[in-house]
Amino acid sequence: MKLALLSDTHGLLRPEVRKQLKTADAIFHGGDIHTQSIVDELRRYAPLYVVRGNNDGDWAAALPHDLTVALGGVTFYMVHNRKEVPAELPGVHVVVFGHSHKAVQEEKDGVLWLNPGSCGPRRFHxxxxxxxxxVWDGKIRVEKITFPGEAR
Incomplete structure (x- = not known):
């Protein structure tokens, strides 16, 4: 199963990102989406798992603050801000978060922590x-994709 992981789109889905979404079996969005239209478009590509970000306004009130999802034998915990991850995460293999706009892939105490960074407008350089x-049979292989891009 192929997953697309993104965060902090802030209202922009770049053509290069859309190309990646076309081959995804599921999409995870770590928040700061900006508009319902982005959510609607993402849902047209594949099943969407999404959490609300700190910049998502009233339109996003129905989106969850955090979410636990199991796919391919891997259990994911999603939240926008890493600081809001609970101290104990029983049964979780991967934490997906956003907020900092900086990509992170690190293992800590047997849990893989992933921040896909931001593929929306360039911010903070x-x-x-x-x-x-x-993901397959409880295993995961991750690839970071870097796009050239204007500030748009």
Missing amino acids: QEITMMTAE
């Missing part, structure tokens, strides 16, 4: 990134 992941 950060790279424009997202991630893809293959």
Whole structure:
């Protein structure tokens, strides 16, 4: 199963990102989406798992603050801000978060922590990134994708 992991789109789905979404079996969005139209478009590509970000306004009130999802034998916990992850995460293999606009892939105490970065408008002089992941039989392989891009 191929996953597309993105966060902090802030109202912009770049053509390069859309190309990645076309091959995804599921999409994870770590928040700061900006508009319902982005959510609607993402849902047209594949099943969408999404959490609300700190910049998502009243339109996003129905989106969950955090979410636990199991796919391909891997259990994911999603939240926008890493600081809001609970101290204990029994049964969780991967934490997906956003907020900082900086891509992170690190293992800590047997849990893989992933921030796909931001693939929306360039902010804070950060790279424009997202991630893809293959999950199968309780295993995961992750790839960071970096896009060239204007500030748009």
